[in-house]
Amino acid sequence: MISDAEAAALYDVLNPWDPGRYASDAFYHRLVMAADAVLDVGCGTGTMLHFARSQGHRGRLVGLDPDPAMLGRAVVRTDIEWVSGAAADAAWTREFDLATMTSHAFQCLTGDEELRASLSAIRAALRDGGRFAFETRHPLARAWEQWNPANATDVADPPLRSWYRVDSVAGDVVTFTGLLGDADGTVLRTEQTALRFLDVPTLNAFLTEAGFVIDDQCGDWDGTPIGPDSREIITIARRV
Template sequence: MEFSEDDAAAVYDVTNPWRAEPGTSDAFYTGHAMAAGSVLDVGCGTGQMLHLLRRQGHHGRLAGIDPDRAALRRARRRTDVEWVEGPAADIPWRGEFELATMANNAFQCLVTDGDIAASLTAVRAALAAGGRFVFETRNPQARAWEAWAAAEPVPFEYDGRSLATWWEVESAEDGVVTFTETVGELDRTTPLRADRATLRFLDVDPLNAALRRAGFAVEHQYGDFSGGPLTETSQSIVTVARAG
């Protein structure tokens, strides 16, 4: 079985469906987006959130940007949303959106200080004055990568086959974690696809400093998607920032 980039994008939708259930990250982002007249989803992937907004009756402007061509092919099944292929730093819009989102820890794909600065500057430029940027990143104090390394394969069904996803952590140093995500047979004997990725785990103080430099003021910061306080043991740093 050939496991293509299109298969990988389809599997993402199977294993990570957008479910706006109370208390979840999906509900948090959906609530903010439904209340905004125009929404830019940065790192939109396969477009699940924007698709849901349309199904739930959002009549305003919706746009998504992502560098993953295969994911965007799935996103473009809806033609009533604007789709752009590219990284966050290449956002083409200026002062046009009330809300920008960056869900599913996509912020962590910005690995270098330069990546973070350029991307935040581009998000700020896309927002109208007073617009909000809502996103989350994993709290480095919680050391999520240790759980990835110890996790059992996660099973799922795709194209009539029983498959699984598992992770191997290659390195974790100075807030930068490199790992491999593999899709294959349940017993791990037949890998079908392995993708290597690097993520940045940025702590609260440098994160907020980067936001300030890009022209944002932090309005709220939570430790979960129910509005709980941010503590050292919180899994996430959930941020609502306003464009100055």
């Protein structure tokens, strides 16, 4: 079997942070480097903040995540603040210019009350005019239909295979199981996750209710407006 710590290490192999290769990473890197104080909600292993610091960010960087194994990898860099907790646990008041939720972490907020509490805490952590940047998969793209063994990802060293199995689609919440197996197909680890696929009107209603205005919203990392073929809903919301 694969331990939590090993799974966190594999996450970095499967999801490397590289603004030079990935437009999504470049999008967030530009925002982070332009902000004096940044709160990364759902920071995972902390690679976005690690990279920003290595590229000369001199301000305050804080990562918040509820997963001990992920934070265990993040804390190797001690010139960044690391806090254990979920989005709704954010307890700062007007301390940040920018809050982020990358890698579709926003979709982990599956219930209305959890979403409201999280948005309230994130807004409270921002200074007046502070911005919240995040992305969520556009439901019209039906990304979950591609989550199957035919689209598995292989890791060369050690030789492993990662794939997904959709368990249920209930309204706008998709529940699926992530599986890691060895080269001969033996399953070494499973983990079930639920993600919420909000449409644009519903998403924006939650943001407005929480005290945000939409500064920018697009359907691709190149700034293309949201349309019927968009795979993403990329949002920059501002505290008012």
